[in-house]
Amino acid sequence: MTELFDADTxxxxxxxxxxxxxxxxxxxxxxxxxALRADPVQASAYPPAMVDGPAPHDLASxxxxxxxxxxxxxxxxxxxxxxxTTAFDVSRNHAFEAALCxxxxxxxxxTFLDHEPRARGxxxxxxxxxxxxxxxxxxxxxxxxxxxxxxxxxxxDLRWGHPVFRPVLAAAAAAGLVVTLHxxxxxxxxxxxxxxxxxxxxxxxxxxxVAQSQLVSLVAEGALGALPALRVTVAxxxxxxxPPLLWRLDKEWRxxxxxxxxxxxxxxxYVREQVRFTTAPIHLPRDPAELRDAxxxxxxxxxxLHAGDHPHRHGxxxxxxxxxxxxxxxxxxxxxxxxxxxxGAGAVVPHVPAxxxxxxxxxxxx
Amino acid sequence: MTTIDSTAATTRAPAxxxxxxxxxxxxxxxxxxxxxxxxxxxxPWRRRFLRFGLRGAPPPAVYPRxxxxxxxxxxxxxxxxxxxAVRPPGSDLDLMRSQLLDPYDxxxxxxxxxxxxxxxxEEPAFAAALCxxxxxxxxTDWxxxxxxxxxxxxxxxxxxxxxxxxxxxxxxxxxxxxxxxxxxxxLPWSDAKYRPIYAAAAAHGLPVAIHLGGxxxxxxxxxxxxYLEQHAWYGNAVAVALTGLVAGGVLEAVPDLQxxxxxxxVSWLPSLLWGLDDAWxxxxxxxxxxxxxxxxxxxxxxxxxxxxxxxxxxxxxxxxTWEQTGMTDRILFSSDYPxxxxxxxxxxxRVLPAALxxxxxxxxxxxxxxxxxxxxxxx
Numbered sequence: 061m062t063e064l065f066d067a068d069t070x071x072x073x074x075x076x077x078x079x080x081x082x083x084x085x086x087x088x089x090x091x092x093x094x095a096l097r098a099d100p101v102q103a104s105a106y107p108p109a110m111v112d113g114p115a116p117h118d119l120a121s122x123x124x125x126x127x128x129x130x131x132x133x134x135x136x137x138x139x140x141x142x143x144x145t146t147a148f149d150v151s152r153n154h155a156f157e158a159a160l161c162x163x164x165x166x167x168x169x170x171t172f173l174d175h176e177p178r179a180r181g182x183x184x185x186x187x188x189x190x191x192x193x194x195x196x197x198x199x200x201x202x203x204x205x206x207x208x209x210x211x212x213x214x215x216x217d218l219r220w221g222h223p224v225f226r227p228v229l230a231a232a233a234a235a236g237l238v239v240t241l242h243x244x245x246x247x248x249x250x251x252x253x254x255x256x257x258x259x260x261x262x263x264x265x266x267x268x269x270v271a272q273s274q275l276v277s278l279v280a281e282g283a284l285g286a287l288p289a290l291r292v293t294v295a296x297x298x299x300x301x302x303p304p305l306l307w308r309l310d311k312e313w314r315x316x317x318x319x320x321x322x323x324x325x326x327x328x329x330y331v332r333e334q335v336r337f338t339t340a341p342i343h344l345p346r347d348p349a350e351l352r353d354a355x356x357x358x359x360x361x362x363x364x365l366h367a368g369d370h371p372h373r374h375g376x377x378x379x380x381x382x383x384x385x386x387x388x389x390x391x392x393x394x395x396x397x398x399x400x401x402x403x404g405a406g407a408v409v410p411h412v413p414a415x416x417x418x419x420x421x422x423x424x425x426x
Numbered sequence: 427m428t429t430i431d432s433t434a435a436t437t438r439a440p441a442x443x444x445x446x447x448x449x450x451x452x453x454x455x456x457x458x459x460x461x462x463x464x465x466x467x468x469x470p471w472r473r474r475f476l477r478f479g480l481r482g483a484p485p486p487a488v489y490p491r492x493x494x495x496x497x498x499x500x501x502x503x504x505x506x507x508x509x510x511a512v513r514p515p516g517s518d519l520d521l522m523r524s525q526l527l528d529p530y531d532x533x534x535x536x537x538x539x540x541x542x543x544x545x546x547x548e549e550p551a552f553a554a555a556l557c558x559x560x561x562x563x564x565x566t567d568w569x570x571x572x573x574x575x576x577x578x579x580x581x582x583x584x585x586x587x588x589x590x591x592x593x594x595x596x597x598x599x600x601x602x603x604x605x606x607x608x609x610x611x612x613l614p615w616s617d618a619k620y621r622p623i624y625a626a627a628a629a630h631g632l633p634v635a636i637h638l639g640g641x642x643x644x645x646x647x648x649x650x651x652x653y654l655e656q657h658a659w660y661g662n663a664v665a666v667a668l669t670g671l672v673a674g675g676v677l678e679a680v681p682d683l684q685x686x687x688x689x690x691x692v693s694w695l696p697s698l699l700w701g702l703d704d705a706w707x708x709x710x711x712x713x714x715x716x717x718x719x720x721x722x723x724x725x726x727x728x729x730x731x732x733x734x735x736x737x738x739x740x741x742x743x744x745x746x747t748w749e750q751t752g753m754t755d756r757i758l759f760s761s762d763y764p765x766x767x768x769x770x771x772x773x774x775x776r777v778l779p780a781a782l783x784x785x786x787x788x789x790x791x792x793x794x795x796x797x798x799x800x801x802x803x804x805x
Contacts, residue, residue, distance in 0.1 A: 255613050264705055316657075
């Protein structure tokens with residue numbers, strides 16, 4: 061039976077007390093004075109209806125809920141990428157954010173990675189200060205247990221492809237770390253172009269659209285092209301929206317590529333080579349024939365990475381996916397794709413080029 | 427390829443075909459020139475317009491189109507006498523006839539005056555005067571001389587009371603077939619502020635057509651840097667907003683409202699419908715007013731236009747995807763004349779099987795807009 065590679069399972073400190081040992085006295089006092097707490101709901105991201113309890117905050121609960129629990133088809137978990145999004149929901153204070161990310165990553169290492177060889181870590185990085193994000197990536201790059209850098213799909217005023225963030229992407233690529241765009245993030249920034257929503261449902265589904273904005277940005281700004289070693293995982297944002305996005309993007313690129321001369325291949329080629337998607341959630345039709353068509357159009361067996369996404373609830377889309385895949389496709393999604401994607405664990409990590417220049421200057425059109 | 431190659435000949439009017447394929451074009455962009463607008467404005471708005479202009483930045487200023495200003499190269503009317511005003515694409519009815527209405531057997535074309543997208547967000551009284559003037563010019567310069575044309579009502583959409591008044595003013599003219607609303611608004615479409623507009627449109631049996639444009643705002647999705655980025659993602663802006671219309675209860679609150687999403691694409695719809703139904707099952711307590719799967723509501727209330735038609739690497743995937751919408755009888759052909767990514771009424775839909783594409787050419791739109799097609803041929 062295929063051993064599972066779970067590309068997205070959540071952990072979270074139960075409170076700021078869990079992080080206190082990794083925060084300086086100044087930031088401990090700051091957090092206490094502001095009555096900050098490590099809220100498992102993360103503002104509006106994970107309300108009670110959408111979770112099966114809190115994310116594990118210690119090794120015993122992680123083992124019980126994920127690592128030692130039977131996965132799809134009763135399979136055991138061989139590797140699990142731990143995602144801690146506690147630092148997503150923070151103030152605009154970038155200095156605090158940097159301290160919090162450092163503490164979260166240290167907590168992940170000390171609580172889980174030091175004791176559990178099946179666990180891999182995600183590097184939380186401060187988004188309000190790209191230089192501090194680069195410093196955090198470089199601080200963790202030599203620790204092979206960290207396999208990805210975590211960016212919220214709802215970010216700042218600029219999309220992740222913008223040159224401001226290029227050093228962050230370059231540092232990740234140079235270290236062989238996947239950059240994972242994960243659902244939620246700056247919930248103080250509305251997910252729509254026209255402001256705040258009235259329902260959770262709209263915020264929940266908006267991640268697919270916002271993820272598309274980030275992929276378009278990574279292509280159009282030349283980030284994927286300039287950093288061929290960069291690998292991007294889109295986590296918890298869906299994936300069945302991908303084909304129509306690529307059709308439109310390829311067509312428009314053919315028409316107006318003059319505007320982005322550094323994009324010298326059809327956008328779909330960058331995306332299909334350098335981007336993967338987790339399976340929680342995946343939105344698919346219920347009719348079996350339509351389902352097979354949808355997976356064919358998507359190229360599901362090549363693009364998808366299994367994610368248990370404990371403790372988040374997403375319905376039965378992933379189960380429908382696994383039922384519809386053939387054995388080879390199922391093995392690829394449950395294990396093979398991720399094992400070839402993340403460093404270590406048999407990954408074929410591409411040759412790491414020299415770090416890109418800190419200042420990215422698009423080539424002047426000829 | 428249906429995009430216009432800039433190296434093509436400067437005029438591109440195809441020969442008139444012997445066989446008739448009636449076309450209803452659901453998206454044609456007229457332009458009202460500043461001199462025509464000024465002439466139609468009463469004081470003090472004429473002086474305000476002439477001395478202070480319009481304040482909103484239209485999307486082409488934010489994301490410059492780098493070939494021919496985003497227009498078909500051959501769509502620029504011939505210059506007038508020396509010293510006369512610039513005549514932008516879309517401002518000349520004769521050229522529109524010779525490039526679109528005549529050669530393609532367009533039996534009806536729906537004008538979508540995008541200038542209202544930004545004018546409608548001006549100060550309320552000024553916005554009302556501007557939109558009234560745009561509509562007056564549409565009547566005198568387009569609808570009166572060309573019986574094949576229909577128009578969308580420009581409204582001061584950020585000032586609902588004035589918008590409702592303009593809808594009331596035009597509703598008796600059957601040549602105005604819908605109310606125009608932009609994708610870029612100050613608040614989400616589902617906000618209570620806009621409900622009176624939807625209610626007024628529905629009360630007069632007019633669909634609300636939501637077209638891309640308006641005030642450009644980005645929050646958690648981040649600002650794009652390039653037109654490619656912004657334009658390729660436009661469908662997603664529409665998808666986000668459609669989710670809001672459904673989840674925000676607008677369609678339940680205004681039960682007679684029909685909504686046409688123009689130029690936002692179609693192919694993203696199946697994935698969104700699957701997501702809506704999955705999310706609805708998980709979020710029933712979040713949206714207690716939704717008592718049935720959202721896809722059912724969308725299939726009863728929404729309409730879509732074809733342009734820009736997608737070109738998948740496996741062409742058959744387009745028909746597969748559009749059939750998965752379960753609402754191909756609510757997809758309307760649109761050309762987007764005179765924009766650069768104009769879709770040819772004859773060739774653009776050929777990638778689809780005939781049985782699928784034929785109703786999109788005219789019959790679906792005739793049903794929505796209450797048009798009579800020649801010969802009673804409804805497909």
